[in-house]
Amino acid sequence: MSRVRLPPVFLQHAHLRAGSQSAQPTTTNRDCPSEGCKIPVDIILRSSDGKSFGAHTKNLEVFTEGFPPADLANRSDQPEMEVVELPETSAILELFLKYTHNQRQPDLGKYPFAVVSGLAEAAEKYLAYSAMEVCRIQMRAQAQAHPMDVLMYASKHNYPDIRDAVAPFTLGLSLTKMRKDLAPNLFIAWVQYREHYLHAIQTVLSSPPSPMAQHKGGFWTCEGWLAFDSALLAKLGGGTFTLNDIRAFPTLVDQLMPLHLKDCAPCARRAQSWAVSASRTLSAAVPSFESCM
Structure with a gap:
């Protein structure tokens, strides 16, 4: 079975398998995680902890720049849907996929910081612009509670305003x-x-x-x-x-x-x-x- 051809930015973060077993235990649920979605699933994304999610290549193309165009992913000579293994956990990946739909965005205030920060990294990595700005706002709001994580996020993704806002809260951290x-x-x-x-x-x-x-x-x-x-x-x-x-x-x-x-x-x-x-x-x-x- 031929593999989906991915651009370099995506190849850095994903590994594709067709019909092979993941190193992690997997689930069999391959439905789209977006509630009420009726778009046919044509690609499977598998999280680092082995959970599979149905997704839509056209949505990934439209809402991100880190996934291949739909016409490259949908190959007529493929007998099965491709499985793309991603480094994100299932909690992060499930939330991320909600931002690849034309629907109301989730309330990130209800999620743990680890999930929000993971979503922020995924949004930057896969260039999901619909999620990047709201994640930036949420990360800045966590400057006092999580100064080190926010400082590294702001520096990695070049947000000088967030870096200025969080810097005073890092002063209590040790030099070591x-x-x-x-x-x-x-x-x-x-x-x-x-x-x-x-x-x-x-x-x-x-x-x-x-x-x-x-x-x-x-x-x-x-x-x-x-x-x-x-x-x-x-x-x-x-x-x-x-x-x-x-x-x-x-x-x-x-x-x-x-x-x-x-x-x-x-x-x-x-x-x-x-x-x-x-x-x-x-x-x-x-x-x-x-x-x-």
Whole structure:
């Protein structure tokens, strides 16, 4: 039986077999996974975990650029439908095929991040434009929860806006992990970006505002300020500051002020001034990640 001729972009990611056994256990269900679809199935896509899905060569041609034209796939001398083995899991492949139909798109907010990120990779790989933009939006929304995955996705597929958005959330990751997982040029850019934050931290912590007014007895610092300062250090890891901690500095100040400084107006103003100056310092001192590339 002759094989379907695939363009180079597709050959990198698929292996075709006709009438052979997969290394993974397979299912016999070859229906189209798109609910209500009445288009005849003329090709079988098999996931990495052995599940087969019916698909339509014309739809794959229209909705993607990574699959061969339908007239190449539909050969009259083929006694059976070809089986195309893909590296995507069944959960990802089933979702991907829904984007090769003229129908309402699935709600990606209902799917686990691993499936959404896998769909995002499949959309980029097979050039499924109907899925690429919605995946880009979903990946950006997961920047704080999954910073490393989103950074690598944005860098691999050249989304500088997402890279800028996710970069601050990677600052709490270890230098060892970043060196191991990132490409050399991306790691160098990340280190340069991180250095700007380190300098900003030093500036913020070494320059609290001066006391606003003397307290009773001629003291410039009251017990409330000492309690506030101790609580702030405790919230920031007992003096062992991480880059993620320092980004939360202004928020922590706002949270601790009512607990420790509600009876001292001068110290409350001093704390507010510190939070404002910290925000300004961090905003002004740290460039976009893209500028470090």
